Amino acid sequence: MKMTALLSVSGLHLYYRTSRGPVRAVDGVSLELKEGETLAVVGESGSGKSSMAYAIIRVLPRNVQRYCGSVVFDDAGDIVSMDEESVRRKVRWKGISMVFQGAMNSLNPVVKVGEQIMEPLIIHLGYTKEGARGEAARAMVDVGLPDYVMDRYPHELSGGMKQRAVISMALVMKPKLVILDEPTSALDVMTQANIMNLLKRLKRQYGLSYIFITHDLALASELADIVAIMYAGKIVELGSAEDVYLRPAHPYTQKLLRSVPLLREDREPEFIPGAPPDLVDPPPGCRFHPRCPYAKEICRREEPELKDMGGEHMVACHFTGELRGGADGLG
Amino acid sequence: MSEQPVGIKQIFKEVAKSKAGALGFALLVAMLILAMFTPILAPYNVARAWNDLRYWQDNPALAAPAWVRFLSPNSYSGTVTLSNFSLERSFHGQYTLVRRTGSFVYMYDVFPTEVRLLLDVNYTARKPRVIATLERPDGKGVTLYNGMPVKGENVVSVSVDPKYQKLIGYFLYEELGYVPAAIHPEIVLFAKKSKYMNDRQRADVLKGTYILEVDAISFEKNLSVQPKLIVYGNSYGIAGTDNYRRDLTVGLMWGAPVALAFGTIAAVVTVLLQVVIGAAGAWIGPRADEIVQRAADFFLVIPVLPILILINVVYTINIWLLLSWVILFSIVGGVTKISRSMVLQIREEQYVEAALSYGASKKRILTFHILPRIIPYTFALIALSAPSYVFLEAALSFLGLGDPNIPSWGRLLGQAFDAGALYYGWWWWVIFPALMIMLVSLGFTLLSYAFDKVVNPRLREE
Numbered sequence: 001m002k003m004t005a006l007l008s009v010s011g012l013h014l015y016y017r018t019s020r021g022p023v024r025a026v027d028g029v030s031l032e033l034k035e036g037e038t039l040a041v042v043g044e045s046g047s048g049k050s051s052m053a054y055a056i057i058r059v060l061p062r063n064v065q066r067y068c069g070s071v072v073f074d075d076a077g078d079i080v081s082m083d084e085e086s087v088r089r090k091v092r093w094k095g096i097s098m099v100f101q102g103a104m105n106s107l108n109p110v111v112k113v114g115e116q117i118m119e120p121l122i123i124h125l126g127y128t129k130e131g132a133r134g135e136a137a138r139a140m141v142d143v144g145l146p147d148y149v150m151d152r153y154p155h156e157l158s159g160g161m162k163q164r165a166v167i168s169m170a171l172v173m174k175p176k177l178v179i180l181d182e183p184t185s186a187l188d189v190m191t192q193a194n195i196m197n198l199l200k201r202l203k204r205q206y207g208l209s210y211i212f213i214t215h216d217l218a219l220a221s222e223l224a225d226i227v228a229i230m231y232a233g234k235i236v237e238l239g240s241a242e243d244v245y246l247r248p249a250h251p252y253t254q255k256l257l258r259s260v261p262l263l264r265e266d267r268e269p270e271f272i273p274g275a276p277p278d279l280v281d282p283p284p285g286c287r288f289h290p291r292c293p294y295a296k297e298i299c300r301r302e303e304p305e306l307k308d309m310g311g312e313h314m315v316a317c318h319f320t321g322e323l324r325g326g327a328d329g330l331g
Numbered sequence: 332m333s334e335q336p337v338g339i340k341q342i343f344k345e346v347a348k349s350k351a352g353a354l355g356f357a358l359l360v361a362m363l364i365l366a367m368f369t370p371i372l373a374p375y376n377v378a379r380a381w382n383d384l385r386y387w388q389d390n391p392a393l394a395a396p397a398w399v400r401f402l403s404p405n406s407y408s409g410t411v412t413l414s415n416f417s418l419e420r421s422f423h424g425q426y427t428l429v430r431r432t433g434s435f436v437y438m439y440d441v442f443p444t445e446v447r448l449l450l451d452v453n454y455t456a457r458k459p460r461v462i463a464t465l466e467r468p469d470g471k472g473v474t475l476y477n478g479m480p481v482k483g484e485n486v487v488s489v490s491v492d493p494k495y496q497k498l499i500g501y502f503l504y505e506e507l508g509y510v511p512a513a514i515h516p517e518i519v520l521f522a523k524k525s526k527y528m529n530d531r532q533r534a535d536v537l538k539g540t541y542i543l544e545v546d547a548i549s550f551e552k553n554l555s556v557q558p559k560l561i562v563y564g565n566s567y568g569i570a571g572t573d574n575y576r577r578d579l580t581v582g583l584m585w586g587a588p589v590a591l592a593f594g595t596i597a598a599v600v601t602v603l604l605q606v607v608i609g610a611a612g613a614w615i616g617p618r619a620d621e622i623v624q625r626a627a628d629f630f631l632v633i634p635v636l637p638i639l640i641l642i643n644v645v646y647t648i649n650i651w652l653l654l655s656w657v658i659l660f661s662i663v664g665g666v667t668k669i670s671r672s673m674v675l676q677i678r679e680e681q682y683v684e685a686a687l688s689y690g691a692s693k694k695r696i697l698t699f700h701i702l703p704r705i706i707p708y709t710f711a712l713i714a715l716s717a718p719s720y721v722f723l724e725a726a727l728s729f730l731g732l733g734d735p736n737i738p739s740w741g742r743l744l745g746q747a748f749d750a751g752a753l754y755y756g757w758w759w760w761v762i763f764p765a766l767m768i769m770l771v772s773l774g775f776t777l778l779s780y781a782f783d784k785v786v787n788p789r790l791r792e793e
Binding site for chain 2: 057059087088089092093097098100101102105106107108109110111116119120123124153166169173
């Protein structure tokens with residue numbers, strides 16, 4: 001069963017420099033992803049989900065203070081320590097591609113959609129415009145875009161079409177891993193469902209691996225094989241979708257699952273009191289303790305390690321064994 | 332927001348659709364047509380003759396435009412040139428007599444401004460004696476010239492030269508019995524006989540046919556005389572003349588290609604340079620950005636006009652050299668700051684991040700993603716800065732620092748200023764060049780206004 005990992009991340013840190021001090025957006029994240037698997041990264045806004053994605057593909061903002069750890073991808077080696085040029089040549093789009101948050105902004109408004117989809121081909125494979133056109137057209141058919149979209153400007157497309165265009169741009173080079181950063185936020189529910197179905201089909205068709213970043217637990221459940229719950233720059237729970245959804249072990253995950261309103265059950269959705277911590281000055285010990293109903297003295301002092309509870313279900317809580325609570329059949 | 336036009340063709344279409352844009356385009360196209368026809372209507376050698384004062388001597392000095400005669404026929408006259416003469420040649424023993432006779436009709440209500448007789452004389456060795464007599468419609472004859480001209484062209488300034496004024500004085504003495512202190516031949520010759528016939532205000536014009544008879548007597552058989560009488564009016568051409576008799580129409584026409592070429596080339600080159608340099612600086616990194624921006628600050632504060640004046644003192648300048656200097660002093664500047672601020676905004680956009688993530692090189696992102704976003708604004712900036720370059724050329728020419736070889740609007744204005752044109756009421760000399768500068772600037776400004784509206788969605792009309 002032990003397959004070699006497609007992506008293995010360990011001890012990944014990404015701190016941003018601000019005037020108030022470093023923001024610990026990603027603070028020691030480790031995870032593994034096998035080929036063909038989908039990892040859903042779930043967390044609140046500002047929990048470091050997107051930062052983790054940026055750290056993996058190494059698109060760093062200018063104010064990076066600390067970027068360390070290791071991100072080993074396939075046979076390309078460690079992305080963190082690689083030089084920029086080999087990341088560009090070996091990893092980007094050939095190995096890992098990314099669909100950025102908010103498709104509307106991922107397309108240049110003054111460049112035709114088709115030309116933007118062709119760009120990676122022209123850059124990486126030295127295609128001529130004519131050659132790239134055919135390849136881009138194929139990628140567009142894959143995501144269900146009619147071919148007239150090729151010569152349209154982004155503002156002439158609907159939100160769903162733009163999202164499809166961005167996805168086809170991510171797939172045009174046939175990468176092994178696609179990072180999807182909230183690919184369906186800002187879309188209406190129908191379009192959302194369409195895009196999710198499209199993603200599922202593409203996964204089957206090409207055996208893709210996804211890292212699916214979302215704040216929507218229900219949406220994550222549709223696609224995920226493994227789920228990582230992030231809180232304040234750390235992974236607090238990591239395991240198979242089944243384990244995390246049905247047997248959540250971390251109080252945060254439990255609370256998160258109970259905050260989802262259910263259609264078929266008469267249960268008040270709960271909420272988590274308090275606000276996510278300030279990442280410049282995170283609370284000592286367990287970062288969730290100020291909001292945790294079970295917090296004890298040790299939680300304020302010691303930071304819990306990510307412990308395996310069996311079956312690769314990892315949880316970072318001092319009381320993992322004791323706090324088993326159901327999520328009442330979600331998904 | 333979604334209505335923001337994309338693609339250069341569409342932007343131009345939108346601009347042409349707006350009223351301001353259409354008017355701006357029309358003005359500039361009209362100027363362009365004028366500029367293109369200029370070399371045909373007034374060839375370059377005519378413009379080159381601008382500084383050759385003899386070239387213009389058939390024109391009246393300081394004449395208003397000819398079309399004012401339609402507005403006010405009683406106070407303006409045209410120039411009458413008499414150059415068709417009959418030839419009679421007779422031999423009387425030892426000497427030869429050449430008689431040239433010509434006639435013209437003078438029907439204007441005002442007196443001429445000046446009378447000038449040109450005698451082109453040719454002989455072998457011995458000077459002939461030449462006598463020129465003007466016979467007026469009332470039958471009285473007046474001697475204009477009596478002397479021995481040299482070989483070649485002789486200018487007989489009937490109105491100006493005291494030597495010839497004296498001849499008119501004899502005529503006045505016969506008619507009035509006295510000789511006034513100041514004689515105005517151009518009035519006396521064309522006035523009805525009265526005691527006021529030397530007074531422009533009170534004399535009446537004697538209309539009718541005037542006959543000029545030029546007799547040349549020589550002891551040589553080889554003798555020829557070609558006279559030419561010019562009776563200057565006070566209106567000429569489309570735009571009048573200046574104090575050196577130069578046809579202002581020629582100057583105004585040559586101003587168009589000069590202004591358009593200078594304004595457009597300077598604006599296009601400097602704006603494109605500044606946009607690209609500013610964008611590249613901001614995009615490459617903080618160090619490059621710092622260098623570019625400090626350079627821009629430097630170029631913004633150095634006074635270009637005095638430096639250009641200094642350069643002018645040291646080097647002989649022509650229009651292309653001037654253009655090069657202007658471009659050199661505008662490699663970076665205000666537009667650099669505009670394009671930089673736009674890049675700072677654009678580089679945070681997700682598609683730039685996406686492009687970085689799919690492995691586009693920085694150069695590729697600059698040319699593929701960033702510059703296409705700035706280019707539409709560049710049109711507006713070019714149209715906006717073109718008038719200032721038109722003004723700069725005019726200002727330099729006004730100060731006498733422009734290209735000395737060809738006339739330009741600024742130069743016309745400068746010469747008008749030096750001659751005190753406004754003080755003396757020579758309005759055509761000031762108004763037309765000023766109007767041309769204004770029209771070109773207006774064309775560019777309207778265009779930039781229209782462009783701004785199209786590329787800047789916040790300014791668009793509902």
